[in-house]
Amino acid sequence: MTTRERARVQLSGAVVRFAGDSGDGMQLTGDRFTTQSALAGNDLATLPDFPAEIRAPAGTLAGVSSFQLHFSDSDIHTPGDAPDVLVAMNPAALSKHLSSLKPGGTLIVNQDAFTERNLQKAGYEASPLEDGSLEDYQVHLVPLTDLTIRALEPWIEAGELNKKEAERSKNMFALGLISFMFSRSVEETESWLRTKFAQRPEVADANVAALRAGVNYGETTEAFTYTYEVAAASLPAGRYRNITGNQALAYGLIAAGKQAGLDLFMGSYPITPASDILHELARQKHFGVATFQAEDEIAAMGSVIGAAFGGALAVTASSGPGIALKAEAMGLAMSVELPMIVVNVQRGGPSTGLPTKTEQSDLLQMLYGRNGEAPVAVVAASSPADCFDTALEAARIALTYRTPVVLLSDGYLANSAEPWRLPDVSKLPDLHVDYAPAPDADDDGEFLPYARDEDTLARPWAIPGTPGLQHRVGGLEKADGTGNISYDPDNHHRMTELRHARIQRIAQDLPPVGVDDPDGDADVLVIGWGSTAGPIRAACQQLRERGRKVARAHLRHLSPLPADLGELLRSYRTVVCPENNTGQLSLLLRATTLVDVKGYNRVTGQPFSGGELVEAVEQLAFGGGNGQSARDADVTGA
Amino acid sequence: MTGNNDLTKKDFTSDQEVRWCPGCGDYAILATMQGLLPELGAKPESTVFISGIGCSSRFPYYMDTYGVHSIHGRAPTLASGLAITRPDLDVWVITGDGDGLSIGGNHLVHALRRNINLNIILFNNEIYGLTKGQYSPTSPMGAVHKSTPLGSIDQPVNPVSLALGAEATFVARSIDTERAHLKEVLTAAYEHRGASFVEIYQNCNVFNDGAFVALKDPKQKVHNQIRLQQDQPITFGPEGEHAVVARGDGSMKVVSTEDAGDRVVVHDAHKDDATTAFALSRLAHNPTGPAPIGIFRDVDHPVYDDLLREQIDGARSKRGDGQLQELLEGGSTWEVV
Ligand SMILES: Cc1ncc(C[n+]2csc(CCOP(=O)(O)OP(=O)(O)O)c2C)c(N)n1
Numbered sequence: 002m003t004t005r006e007r008a009r010v011q012l013s014g015a016v017v018r019f020a021g022d023s024g025d026g027m028q029l030t031g032d033r034f035t036t037q038s039a040l041a042g043n044d045l046a047t048l049p050d051f052p053a054e055i056r057a058p059a060g061t062l063a064g065v066s067s068f069q070l071h072f073s074d075s076d077i078h079t080p081g082d083a084p085d086v087l088v089a090m091n092p093a094a095l096s097k098h099l100s101s102l103k104p105g106g107t108l109i110v111n112q113d114a115f116t117e118r119n120l121q122k123a124g125y126e127a128s129p130l131e132d133g134s135l136e137d138y139q140v141h142l143v144p145l146t147d148l149t150i151r152a153l154e155p156w157i158e159a160g161e162l163n164k165k166e167a168e169r170s171k172n173m174f175a176l177g178l179i180s181f182m183f184s185r186s187v188e189e190t191e192s193w194l195r196t197k198f199a200q201r202p203e204v205a206d207a208n209v210a211a212l213r214a215g216v217n218y219g220e221t222t223e224a225f226t227y228t229y230e231v232a233a234a235s236l237p238a239g240r241y242r243n244i245t246g247n248q249a250l251a252y253g254l255i256a257a258g259k260q261a262g263l264d265l266f267m268g269s270y271p272i273t274p275a276s277d278i279l280h281e282l283a284r285q286k287h288f289g290v291a292t293f294q295a296e297d298e299i300a301a302m303g304s305v306i307g308a309a310f311g312g313a314l315a316v317t318a319s320s321g322p323g324i325a326l327k328a329e330a331m332g333l334a335m336s337v338e339l340p341m342i343v344v345n346v347q348r349g350g351p352s353t354g355l356p357t358k359t360e361q362s363d364l365l366q367m368l369y370g371r372n373g374e375a376p377v378a379v380v381a382a383s384s385p386a387d388c389f390d391t392a393l394e395a396a397r398i399a400l401t402y403r404t405p406v407v408l409l410s411d412g413y414l415a416n417s418a419e420p421w422r423l424p425d426v427s428k429l430p431d432l433h434v435d436y437a438p439a440p441d442a443d444d445d446g447e448f449l450p451y452a453r454d455e456d457t458l459a460r461p462w463a464i465p466g467t468p469g470l471q472h473r474v475g476g477l478e479k480a481d482g483t484g485n486i487s488y489d490p491d492n493h494h495r496m497t498e499l500r501h502a503r504i505q506r507i508a509q510d511l512p513p514v515g516v517d518d519p520d521g522d523a524d525v526l527v528i529g530w531g532s533t534a535g536p537i538r539a540a541c542q543q544l545r546e547r548g549r550k551v552a553r554a555h556l557r558h559l560s561p562l563p564a565d566l567g568e569l570l571r572s573y574r575t576v577v578c579p580e581n582n583t584g585q586l587s588l589l590l591r592a593t594t595l596v597d598v599k600g601y602n603r604v605t606g607q608p609f610s611g612g613e614l615v616e617a618v619e620q621l622a623f624g625g626g627n628g629q630s631a632r633d634a635d636v637t638g639a
Numbered sequence: 640m641t642g643n644n645d646l647t648k649k650d651f652t653s654d655q656e657v658r659w660c661p662g663c664g665d666y667a668i669l670a671t672m673q674g675l676l677p678e679l680g681a682k683p684e685s686t687v688f689i690s691g692i693g694c695s696s697r698f699p700y701y702m703d704t705y706g707v708h709s710i711h712g713r714a715p716t717l718a719s720g721l722a723i724t725r726p727d728l729d730v731w732v733i734t735g736d737g738d739g740l741s742i743g744g745n746h747l748v749h750a751l752r753r754n755i756n757l758n759i760i761l762f763n764n765e766i767y768g769l770t771k772g773q774y775s776p777t778s779p780m781g782a783v784h785k786s787t788p789l790g791s792i793d794q795p796v797n798p799v800s801l802a803l804g805a806e807a808t809f810v811a812r813s814i815d816t817e818r819a820h821l822k823e824v825l826t827a828a829y830e831h832r833g834a835s836f837v838e839i840y841q842n843c844n845v846f847n848d849g850a851f852v853a854l855k856d857p858k859q860k861v862h863n864q865i866r867l868q869q870d871q872p873i874t875f876g877p878e879g880e881h882a883v884v885a886r887g888d889g890s891m892k893v894v895s896t897e898d899a900g901d902r903v904v905v906h907d908a909h910k911d912d913a914t915t916a917f918a919l920s921r922l923a924h925n926p927t928g929p930a931p932i933g934i935f936r937d938v939d940h941p942v943y944d945d946l947l948r949e950q951i952d953g954a955r956s957k958r959g960d961g962q963l964q965e966l967l968e969g970g971s972t973w974e975v976v
């Protein structure tokens with residue numbers, strides 16, 4: 002029922018941000034639009050951002066929740082810097098997000114929410130809808146609440162919904178409108194709603210009606226002169242799905258259990274942003290996964306050591322404050338040399354910090370945050386989908402070298418989504434390991450729990466239930482070989498060195514550091530780890546388009562570092578290391594390679610934008626650029 | 640209750656030199672355990688002792704079984720992870736009054752309430768032995784030790800009351816040197832499915848000698864040991880001249896058996912309601928006089944590890960064995976050609 006012919010504009014990509022009150026369902030709306038975009042074949046990246054409070058006071062700035070989606074017809078690496086379209090469900094959302102909207106960008110506002118009271122709560126003295134402050138944007142004032150209620154009148158009249166409940170569907174109305182704008186089919190969302198509300202078909206019907214009303218509103222009003230289309234991206238062939246980091250991580254752990262032929266045990270204590278890993282695993286009991294919600298993180302870590310002693314693939318997941326509690330038990334885990342995985346989904350610190358925001362500030366805690374010389378392996382995931390592969394790699398190292406392995410993710414990776422080309426499960430690595438076998442009846446040799454494999458320096462994994470291998474392990478220093486308590490000075494020194502050497506041995510089967518340098522003639526290297534991979538990649542592409550010669554490398558292994566890293570770093574004129582901390586990898590690289598690495602460091606609780614890194618690299622490596630963002634930041638040069 | 644294997648005490652004794660102070664009560668407990676396990680038919684390879692830190696926590700090193708000497712207070716957490724994943728094992732926790740009630744009090748409470756299949760043995764010597772004699776959470780008010788030169792001002796905790804309050808399904812108390820009694824209690828703890836908690840009064844002859852003299856000295860103990868026996872009236876004393884009766888409010892007191900008449904409490908550890916067991920535990924705090932020993936509570940409740948396995952088996956029979964490809968393809972997928 003198009004009342005007027007509209008131009009359909011082809012775009013190569015767009016950034017849309019939904020912002021509203023925590024109770025407005027913005028995360029869900031963003032999630033649905035992400036799935037719709039994925040089904041349209043776009044490449045995409047998302048950035049959910051929500052307050053730590055479950056229900057911050059309605060209408061306040063503190064209660065604003067947002068979800069940004071960047072979708073494109075080509076390969077993209079970040080959730081986008083400034084949105085092209087902003088949906089603001091109330092004054093607080095507008096106030097908080099307007100400044101990031103691109104000049105000339107499209108602004109869709111829920112007019113009904115701009116009441117005196119809400120304006121006050123958002124700190125507006127005059128309504129921005131009336132004082133001309135939105136002049137630079139293409140503004141669509143939509144009475145979203147009212148339109149939604151009117152669309153749901155049949156259900157209200159039938160007494161199946163009250164007005165409040167009906168109003169709740171306004172996010173679906175907004176989704177319908179945006180879906181119309183971007184020529185997206187809402188079919189999948191309709192069937193999703195019907196599954197989600199299978200128990201309450203009237204609620205499903207009402208939501209579908211609100212969604213369709215949104216689409217129809219777009220079609221019938223004259224306000225929307227253009228609709229947009231973003232063509233499918235040319236991604237490598239294969240079967241795809243959308244996946245968040247936490248989900249990919251949970252799947253990676255299940256896959257690791259399968260590939261190792263071991264039961265997976267997850268002992269955890271809830272903490273943002275790691276809890277979803279526990280939730281996901283708890284749903285997968287038919288894989289033989291045992292989940293244990295412990296009384297605290299110390300207990301979670303203890304349970305993991307116990308399960309590992311018993312022969313399980315044992316995992317715990319937490320975030321900064323919980324990881325701090327685990328520290329003593331991680332020392333024991335290291336000392337008893339058993340395989341296990343400790344996931345740290347980093348959040349803003351210190352202390353309780355910024356629970357729902359992202360940061361990379363636990364790197365040194367993971368490397369060094371234990372008493373004594375207590376080396377463990379540390380790996381980091383670089384994108385949501387990469388959490389799957391990194392979980393498998395963590396399991397491989399843990400099982401091969403009999404060591405706790407720390408897997409670093411962060412709040413950004415945990416909650417944001419990207420399309421993931423599904424792996425062929427028949428091609429996943431074989432992680433099978435053998436427990437120490439029971440000795441033959443005529444074997445009267447002594448069992449040595451701390452005898453070491455020549456190649457890996459791993460000790461035998463002798464699990465209870467095996468006759469003849471009874472032994473005791475603990476945190477007291479052990480005699481090399483027998484594992485008996487030993488206070489011998491030379492033995493202590495030797496054991497300390499062996500524990501370091503065992504971790505260093507991991508480097509022997511790591512591939513050389515991959516360098517992304519299309520022309521092969523760069524003399525500047527941008528190096529990073531973890532979730533900065535996307536922004537760094539995007540920044541390097543932009544720099545190359547400007548004619549800058551930059552290479553890029555991203556580290557998955559942080560302990561041990563790859564063997565060829567020093568040589569690699571020394572081969573560049575300048576090495577720049579952007580991190581969402583005050584320079585932790587920089588410190589490590591400088592100490593281990595003696596290269597004068599330049600850090601670009603910001604801790605805002607948000608991931609870097611590609612644009613900000615372009616300026617930072619310009620300034621640090623090429624002495625140019627306008628240095629806008631780099632100037633404000635803590636640039637740790639020489 | 641005797642085992643059907645031919646193992647002996649020797650098969651449960653490791654080659655490690657025992658390093659407790661001469662005269663320490665821990666020796667007697669160790670010897671009893673080493674002698675008892677073969678009688679119970681336990682297998683060294685299927686037995687695991689997990690301890691925290693303290694003199695008592697050195698125990699696993701001396702057993703020729705599997706063992707972990709873990710970190711201070713956390714033994715129940717390791718034991719939980721192991722027992723949950725390995726239902727085929729006998730998992731014992733060895734802890735002390737500092738280890739289990741101070742730093743590890745939280746874990747003890749939760750392991751008990753979850754009813755994980757563990758035997759938790761708490762060596763109570765009312766002192767921190769390993770750190771050389773500070774007062775502990777069970778030391779009596781006024782106790783003068785290194786860190787309390789003017790006397791402790793902490794209200795002590797009663798381990799049996801605490802365990803009962805934590806919903807423990809098996810709670811008992813014994814004494815290091817009462818070999819036969821200790822054996823009986825440990826046997827019942829071993830045979831109980833779910834979490835068992837046994838407090839053992841243990842003499843630290845170096846830093847707190849004589850703490851339990853009222854219950855251990857041959858002359859005094861006949862007057863002070865209140866032995867709880869299933870279905871028996873609770874009487875004690877050389878001639879059974881003292882009896883335990885309930886007050887109107889449910890609390891317990893000791894009166895003469897003569898006065899008690901038919902009001903003597905008949906012990907029933909299998910009663911599901913823990914009120915009487917709790918009231919009995921309140922008869923003595925730091926035992927300088929009559930104190931109950933034996934099994935306070937022994938009831939059957941669902942066991943955490945059984946329930947978890949039921950959930951796993953249930954999920955498997957309902958959804959089939961998990962298939963990885965299916966899992967990964969769950970949700971919406973699309974094909975790029
Ligand atoms: C985290 C930590 N804090 C403190 C200690 C020191 N410490 C070792 S044993 C102990 C107390 C042990 O007392 P208890 O559990 O009663 O055992 P006992 O030695 O009396 O058998 C303390 C405080 C430690 N090992 N670890």
Ligand code: SF4
Binds near residue numbers: 664665695768846
């Ligand atoms: S200090 Fe006390 S508890 Fe420790 S070994 Fe010596 S006597 Fe036993």
Ligand SMILES: [Mg+2]
Binds near residue numbers: 737764767775
């Ligand atoms: Mg003690």
